[in-house]
Amino acid sequence: MTGITFTKLKKNCKTDMTGCREYRLAVLGDCATQHLATAIQGYGVEENMAFKIYDADYNQIDAQLLDPSSEFCQFGAQFALIYMCSEKLYHTFAETEDKTGFADKIYQKIRSYWDLVNRQQLSCSIIQFLFVEFDDRIYGNYAAKTKASFLYQVKRLNCLLMDGAQEIKNVFFMDLNGIQLQCGREIAYDDKLYYIAKMPLSTAVLPEVAKQVTDIVKAVSGAIRKCVITDLDNTLWGGVIGDDGLEGIQIGELGLGHAFEEFQIWLKELKNRGIVLAVCSKNDENTAKEPFLKHPEMVLRLDDFSMFVANWEDKASNIRFIQETLNIGMDSIVFLDDNPFEREQVRRAIPDITVPELPEDPAQYLSHLRALNLFETASSSESDKDRTQQYQAEAKRTISRQQYQNYDEYLQSLNMVAEVKPFDRFQFPRIAQLTQRSNQFNLRTVRCTEAEIERMAEDDRFITFYFTLRDDFGDHGLISVVILEKTDSDTLFMYNWLMSCRVLKRGMEEFIINKVIDTARKEGYKRVVGEYIQTPKNAMVKDIYEKLGFRNLGEGRFEADVEQFVRNRTFIVGSEQ
Amino acid sequence: MSREEILKKVNEIFWDVFDDESIVVTEETTAADIEDWDSLTHITLISEVEDEFGFTFAMKDVLGMKNVGEMLDIIEEQI
Numbered sequence: 001m002t003g004i005t006f007t008k009l010k011k012n013c014k015t016d017m018t019g020c021r022e023y024r025l026a027v028l029g030d031c032a033t034q035h036l037a038t039a040i041q042g043y044g045v046e047e048n049m050a051f052k053i054y055d056a057d058y059n060q061i062d063a064q065l066l067d068p069s070s071e072f073c074q075f076g077a078q079f080a081l082i083y084m085c086s087e088k089l090y091h092t093f094a095e096t097e098d099k100t101g102f103a104d105k106i107y108q109k110i111r112s113y114w115d116l117v118n119r120q121q122l123s124c125s126i127i128q129f130l131f132v133e134f135d136d137r138i139y140g141n142y143a144a145k146t147k148a149s150f151l152y153q154v155k156r157l158n159c160l161l162m163d164g165a166q167e168i169k170n171v172f173f174m175d176l177n178g179i180q181l182q183c184g185r186e187i188a189y190d191d192k193l194y195y196i197a198k199m200p201l202s203t204a205v206l207p208e209v210a211k212q213v214t215d216i217v218k219a220v221s222g223a224i225r226k227c228v229i230t231d232l233d234n235t236l237w238g239g240v241i242g243d244d245g246l247e248g249i250q251i252g253e254l255g256l257g258h259a260f261e262e263f264q265i266w267l268k269e270l271k272n273r274g275i276v277l278a279v280c281s282k283n284d285e286n287t288a289k290e291p292f293l294k295h296p297e298m299v300l301r302l303d304d305f306s307m308f309v310a311n312w313e314d315k316a317s318n319i320r321f322i323q324e325t326l327n328i329g330m331d332s333i334v335f336l337d338d339n340p341f342e343r344e345q346v347r348r349a350i351p352d353i354t355v356p357e358l359p360e361d362p363a364q365y366l367s368h369l370r371a372l373n374l375f376e377t378a379s380s381s382e383s384d385k386d387r388t389q390q391y392q393a394e395a396k397r398t399i400s401r402q403q404y405q406n407y408d409e410y411l412q413s414l415n416m417v418a419e420v421k422p423f424d425r426f427q428f429p430r431i432a433q434l435t436q437r438s439n440q441f442n443l444r445t446v447r448c449t450e451a452e453i454e455r456m457a458e459d460d461r462f463i464t465f466y467f468t469l470r471d472d473f474g475d476h477g478l479i480s481v482v483i484l485e486k487t488d489s490d491t492l493f494m495y496n497w498l499m500s501c502r503v504l505k506r507g508m509e510e511f512i513i514n515k516v517i518d519t520a521r522k523e524g525y526k527r528v529v530g531e532y533i534q535t536p537k538n539a540m541v542k543d544i545y546e547k548l549g550f551r552n553l554g555e556g557r558f559e560a561d562v563e564q565f566v567r568n569r570t571f572i573v574g575s576e577q
Numbered sequence: 578m579s580r581e582e583i584l585k586k587v588n589e590i591f592w593d594v595f596d597d598e599s600i601v602v603t604e605e606t607t608a609a610d611i612e613d614w615d616s617l618t619h620i621t622l623i624s625e626v627e628d629e630f631g632f633t634f635a636m637k638d639v640l641g642m643k644n645v646g647e648m649l650d651i652i653e654e655q656i
Binding site: 195202 | 617
């Protein structure tokens with residue numbers, strides 16, 4: 001739970017949010033949603049997010065979605081939150097004769113809502129609340145055995161929704177069941193509020209629901225956590241390796257070991273889904289590495305970590321070193337340490353980093369961290385699990401670079417090969433993910449869902465490219481996306497250009513622009529126009545177009561004359577098919 | 578807890594919920610006396626009082642209480 005009361009969130013709503021990024025969110029519900037809307041608005045203030053909320057009247061979902069001139073359709077929502085409550089669902093269930101077909105019928109209806117949203121509002125993400133599962137005790141435990149029970153149908157409905165959303169990329173779920181499990185039905189629901197005011201959620205649970213809605217909004221908008229930096233002694237195992245020795249530390253069977261084992265399993269699962277792990281510990285390096293190499297019960301091994309920093313420097317400096325080497329934003333890093341003093345020191349030195357409290361009892365580490373929902377994401381792709389290797393290779397490159405006298409020599413030694421292809425189906429998830437994750441090298445910060453990526457790939461008005469890069473140290477995978485819009489018969493507009501910061505200063509941006517100009521020439525265009533839209537994070541590409549040979553037109557716009565363009569120098573070789 | 582002490586605490590809840598520390602509630606105060614006291618705020622008020630005094634109102638009390646005095650009666654009875 002958030003520790004913030006609804007009353008506090010309500011007061012927050014009076015805060016002047018000028019200068020904060022605006023998020024337009026529409027709330028559509030079949031119950032009273034005013035307090036939910038207030039809570040979301042107020043929670044946004046805690047996160048420096050200026051929510052602009054349209055809260056539709058009670059039970060107006062159909063009317064708002066069907067009529068193109070409705071307030072919802074005119075509002076221009078970036079997010080449409082659909083909350084249909086289980087209490088109302090139960091009413092409909094009671095009135096339905098064909099109980100066993102109930103879930104499918106309701107699924108079709110919600111599916112049609114999603115389709116309507118997508119027809120009306122081109123770039124709107126849907127946050128669908130899953131139904132809270134409860135049993136009416138009509139059948140007792142037999143409810144799980146008969147398809148005619150409410151319990152069976154509501155569980156099935158949730159599964160149908162989750163399955164259905166696999167193909168509709170802009171649908172995201174808010175799992176109220178998770179919140180109910182976390183805080184208990186008694187806390188999460190106040191029956192009398194539903195009877196009196198058609199409000200299913202209790203006042204006490206609203207802040208947590210609002211927090212998780214903002215978690216989703218942030219993730220869809222590109223703010224996600226990418227890396228966990230962890231301490232070792234009493235964080236990954238019980239005891240102090242320097243004092244207790246390899247046989248004395250508690251992991252696995254010994255002492256408190258099972259708690260640490262479960263904790264390591266969780267970190268390993270995070271790593272497998274693409275969260276990069278790094279160690280930051282006050283220890284001698286060899287001593288610190290010993291358990292990873294020699295202890296049979298350790299779950300995590302050295303190759304699970306992108307970086308391993310163990311020395312006697314202060315932790316904030318070591319964290320900065322890790323952050324610079326991996327080249328990721330401080331606000332995408334979570335630091336875990338059992339020592340309150342270290343946590344406080346890091347928090348003070350690095351305001352942007354996330355440093356969660358850890359309970360004193362290691363038995364509570366896991367449930368505490370899970371409850372914080374630190375790793376919300378809006379996409380996943382097959383290549384996520386390779387991310388650790390990519391960051392390991394990056395650290396090796398950093399070391400190799402130091403051996404060369406001049407940078408060109410180093411670049412040549414890498415033997416870089418890039419691949420250029422138009423968007424294809426297999427890469428839609430990764431492309432969408434990159435548009436959502438990239439903040440720094442991102443010229444216009446146009447976030448795209450998979451559905452939008454697919455639309456543009458098939459639209460003749462656009463030319464799409466993705467770029468991959470590999471070198472002697474490893475494969476970076478898909479690292480840049482360019483979407484060119486044919487604005488008129490002479491002009492290509494760089495509608496979207498972003499690149500992973502992992503490949504900065506390799507000559508990749510030069511290679512990409514050469515490719516763009518070549519394409520323009522081949523297709524008979526006279527000029528290429530680029531635009532820089534400033535955000536708090538993308539200052540690094542402010543002058544990129546000028547550096548690459550574009551003329552500054554003012555107001556953030558730049559132009560390249562295709563005929564007179566001088567190719568940029570790069571050591572990257574293309575491997576076009 | 579004496580009735581005066583309860584009233585004092587309830588008054589503080591009013592300050593918090595209506596975000597207005599100039600509000601002075603008495604036994605006779607009704608929803609008509611406080612501008613923002615609508616049905617939605619009433620629910621917030623109820624939840625805050627429940628939280629502060631550690632009990633839950635019955636539905637009939639939520640709907641039935643006519644003034645702050647009646648709210649104090651219920652609180653006195655419950656704690």
